[in-house]
Amino acid sequence: MPTDMPPLNPPKRLLLGPGPSMVAPRVYGAMGKPIVGYLDPYCFQVIEEIQAGLRKVFGTGNEFTIPVSGTGSAGMEAAVTNFAEPGQTFAIFVNGFFSERISEMARRQGARLVRFEKPWGEIFGDAEAREFIQRENPNVVAYVQAETSTGAFQPGKAICEAAHEASAVVIADCVTSLGGMPVEVDATGIDIAYSCSQKCLSCPPGLSPFTVSPRAWGRLEKRATPVQSWYLDLKLLDGYYKEHKYHHTVPISMLYALHEGLALVEEEGLEKRWERHRRNHLALVSAIEKMGLEMHVAAGHRLWTLNTPRVPAGVDDTKVRKRLLDEYGIEILGGFGPLGGKVFRIGLMGSSSTEQNVALLVEALQKALAADRDQAAKG
Template identity: 50%
Template sequence: MTESYGTLSPTPRLLLGPGPSQIAPRVLRACATPLLGYLDPEYLTLMDQTQTLLRTVFQTENAWTMCVPGTGMAGMEAALINAFEPGDDIVICVNGVFGERMVNVAQRAGARVTRVDAEWGTAVQPDQVSEALRGVKAKVVAIVHAETSTGVLQPLEEISRVVHEAGALLLVDCVTSLGGIPVEVDARGIDIAYSGTQKCLGAPPSLAPLTMSAAAVEAFQARKTPVQSFYLDAGEIWRYWGPERAYHQTGMINMLYALREALLIIQEEGLEARFARHRQNQQALIAGLEAMGLQPAVADPALRLPSLTTVLVPDGADDQAVRGGLIAKYGIEIGGGMGKYAGKAWRIGLMGYGSQRSNVMLLLSALGDLLKNERVDEGLAAASAAYTA
């Protein structure tokens, strides 16, 4: 006898963690639109539109702008393994879990990795990168723009200059920044950038937008060895996304519908307005938390990510009990700390559709309740004032 599992009916949650983030009902409806074949002319038009919208959000004119099938990690693997060949030197900046992941991925793929480490909660400094590049003729320098494990926003301009002076390519993880924070691929001279759909872009997980500059494409085409993964070979993916329209893998049909819808929402809102909204909600959240006596984990306000705030678990509070209480009593998910921050910090995401004043106020109230925080009214007042400042 087969057990009856019932219909699919997940309990509603407010996703205010490190991702996936809240999704606009319009985007969910787009997922439920009937399938087309992956080479249907109508579907190809939708791919073209998605590509154009992605260029806008990446702030680039790069021809090679496409989606790697898979989540942000597929983007990371693809970006790295297409950028170097086994035995090449590469510099990787590490100030959190995702920089560490890049090292792991690059070493498995046979790169000779030189690390540039910075303290968690701080940014990598350009002179550290310069020094590393004096010691090694690197083909690529890889760095995370928005370190989701620490909540640090990495400044890129000066590092980009240093990298290009040394004749290397700049590869940037934009998983937690694209669609919420300016990425400015062209203006900042980023050669390879990848992201994920489930954070500030506001779509479900499963696609990894990737863009490559003319210099990155030229380096790719000059490779002496094929990329060891057929599935993640940017040249093969481009044969499907580019003019050739060759079969590479079955298109992620419904997920592309969702991403296109999410990108249309971004277009309607306007990039500048969207960036300002993310910044304003983050500032209100931090003002509220600080007024309640909580402390952001990133000391320098200029380095705090608009899309993800790390806050130290206050003395005497039980990390898991508070996060469990948020789910059980309020249906709110926030993230626990990762790596060095495990048990020590919470990660609060205000990304895409989830970056809203109502969510900020609700979360502050819920945290105030669970922490039995006597200053919750001050917290709400400070957050509210941040909207009128």
């Protein structure tokens, strides 16, 4: 009988963009295991093991550490909607697309938004961060540790110290750092952190690792107004994860995936995993610079997981990326916002971060750039 739903046959891709990254084969295998119910004792066993693994990669002892059912944007919204309140001051360090998104979420919560802005790709120094927080005296401070739109890493210790002196809680976006770079929630002083499953943890998209400090949880307990989101209300979620009360149907197969992804992290060793990401990042940067390209983010401020070389003058980044995809099966993405057409965004995250993938990309990129220049010269 004819059907409009033919069997799936996805093209073979090497995912070297800003996410998703390549899924580890063992993770795919785990997702094929039989599911159980969301109140089954085995489901909670898997969740508890995930929580223990997440505490290790986050670098925290926080009791409330969970996999939020949703992508990294769900984690972001959970952080903002639970801790931003109408009329209270919400301070945000804005230097990329995802800090802009946090700003918009806080605005929709009715918070009094105050922004410290810098060009996309720059970071905030300790002294100026402290001065901003001391001047604004906020209730909540938010920053993006790993800015996926620019490739910049923002240190957070000075931000957290100043925020705590002002009795504020700190939200940090760790979407592109968790599992690939040191996040160090407790050592940095971060109160609320979130990430995603599809980047450095080598899983498909669908879960957002999330953690809350006891200090921030105490603030949440005293919240004066109801949380605007029922689905992302952390106190309701706590009823499920701690007391096993029904809240929503968790995605069991994705929990299996994250469990296996965290098992791979533990087997490799977290510090060895960080070093692999650092080593492959440096190899790519060296090769990029030998090709005559410049990096957008200054040395010392770059992510090891997401690289942003500038598009050379006269080169059409869209055509180069299309050629990489069509001829080599390699996905990288371009910039957007102020960086649209100005940078390539190249991810080396999780299973995608290998010496072989760096070599494959460098060779293909050289050929794609040469082809684009030849085509431009011919008119």
